[in-house]
Amino acid sequence: MKRYDAIRAVVRALDGNELLISSNGMISRELFTARDAPQNFYMIGSMGLASSIGLGLAISLPKAQIIVIEGDGNVLMNMGSIATIGHFAPGNLVQVVLDNECHDSTGGQPTVSSTMRLEEVARASGYRLAARVTTEAEVENVVRQSLREGPAFILVKVEKGSVKGIARVSHSPEQIKSRFQQAARTLPV
Amino acid sequence: MVSARQFCDVLKKHGFNFCTGVPCTILKDIIICLSSDTDLPYMPATREDEAMGIATGACLAGKQPVVMMQNSGLGSSINPLASLDILYRIPMLLLVSWRGYQGKDAPEHLIIGEAMLKLLDAIGVPYQIISEDNPEAAISASVRAMRERGTPAAAILRSGIVQ
Numbered sequence: 001m002k003r004y005d006a007i008r009a010v011v012r013a014l015d016g017n018e019l020l021i022s023s024n025g026m027i028s029r030e031l032f033t034a035r036d037a038p039q040n041f042y043m044i045g046s047m048g049l050a051s052s053i054g055l056g057l058a059i060s061l062p063k064a065q066i067i068v069i070e071g072d073g074n075v076l077m078n079m080g081s082i083a084t085i086g087h088f089a090p091g092n093l094v095q096v097v098l099d100n101e102c103h104d105s106t107g108g109q110p111t112v113s114s115t116m117r118l119e120e121v122a123r124a125s126g127y128r129l130a131a132r133v134t135t136e137a138e139v140e141n142v143v144r145q146s147l148r149e150g151p152a153f154i155l156v157k158v159e160k161g162s163v164k165g166i167a168r169v170s171h172s173p174e175q176i177k178s179r180f181q182q183a184a185r186t187l188p189v
Numbered sequence: 190m191v192s193a194r195q196f197c198d199v200l201k202k203h204g205f206n207f208c209t210g211v212p213c214t215i216l217k218d219i220i221i222c223l224s225s226d227t228d229l230p231y232m233p234a235t236r237e238d239e240a241m242g243i244a245t246g247a248c249l250a251g252k253q254p255v256v257m258m259q260n261s262g263l264g265s266s267i268n269p270l271a272s273l274d275i276l277y278r279i280p281m282l283l284l285v286s287w288r289g290y291q292g293k294d295a296p297e298h299l300i301i302g303e304a305m306l307k308l309l310d311a312i313g314v315p316y317q318i319i320s321e322d323n324p325e326a327a328i329s330a331s332v333r334a335m336r337e338r339g340t341p342a343a344a345i346l347r348s349g350i351v352q
Contacts, residue, residue: 021246041249043273044272044276045268045271045272045273045276046238046242046268046269046272046273047268048238048242049238049239049241049242049245049269049273050242051242052234052239052240052241052242052243052245052246053242053243053245053246053249054246055242055243055246056207056209056242056243056244056245056246056247056248056249056250056254057246057247057249057250058246059232059243059246059247060207060246060247060250060251060252061250064250078236078238078239078242080234080235080236080239081235081239081242083235084233084234084235084239084243088232173276173277173278174277174278176277177249177277177278177279180249181249181251184249184250184251185251
């Protein structure tokens with residue numbers, strides 16, 4: 001499965017009212033290309049912190065559904081976040097990890113995710129659901145099943161490399177923030 | 190000297206309603222106070238940069254967060270400051286303890302103790318130094334800076350002022 005197709009499968013499982021945090025690099029660009037929306041917070045810097053931002057949102061907005069989309073490099077950089085999320089265990093947080101076993105956005109340098117089971121770390125830390133999936137249909141199904149049943153950690157094995165024609169996020173960081181905050185304020189209760 | 194309870198009340202009076210961070214001995218009594226406070230509960234993070242990420246999410250959700258840390262944690266907070274909170278204009282208060290103040294402390298605190306204010310200046314984070322006679326004024330000024338700039342502002346706390 002290509003990473004872009006995995007992102008599209010995540011988006012298909014949602015109804016459009018969820019708040020999404022996407023990690024830096026190609027993942028944010030691919031989410032922007034797949035479905036740009038005010039509900040997307042494209043985290044263009046601060047590598048590793050997407051799941052922490054998701055946790056702060058999930059705790060503060062218990063009625064909202066939060067989806068984090070990040071890569072294996074991001075998770076490995078902030079493993080403590082898995083411990084904190086497992087402890088506070090917000091039911092409204094789904095963490096989707098697109099695992100291509102490398103830092104694809106900087107030239108494909110290997111990470112260490114090929115020799116470990118990140119989803120087992122999440123399970124042992126207290127996540128209610130931890131899964132490893134390899135097909136688009138599974139991504140769609142498990143994301144749907146995880147909504148309101150979190151915290152969920154969904155590890156998606158994806159190929160290295162990017163598809164052609166992926167745009168850059170055209171909004172400024174301040175625009176991303178303002179429209180996201182506005183979307184968070186006006187969520188249906 | 191003010192009591193930790195009084196100091197926490199000052200934070201709440203200034204609108205703070207979300208708190209996370211990593212402890213320091215200097216912040217110990219404040220954290221004990223907030224651990225049983227339903228208006229401003231303290232949520233422990235594993236690292237200071239993680240705490241800033243959590244606080245960022247809270248701010249995006251409409252909260253006014255405070256992040257507590259020892260100045261040793263300022264090192265790991267530089268990237269989230271530069272590439273997240275200053276960049277996107279996410280306001281929050283950083284309550285940073287000042288270990289290594291005037292070179293009198295354990296060796297691991299001396300270099301960061303000396304560099305801390307220069308680091309904050311270099312990256313563009315406004316700060317107030319809390320002293321015995323101005324805890325409330327320092328927090329007020331920090332909140333003003335935070336709101337005017339829309340970015341994080343720091344309040345620096347030395348040992349022996351809040352207990």
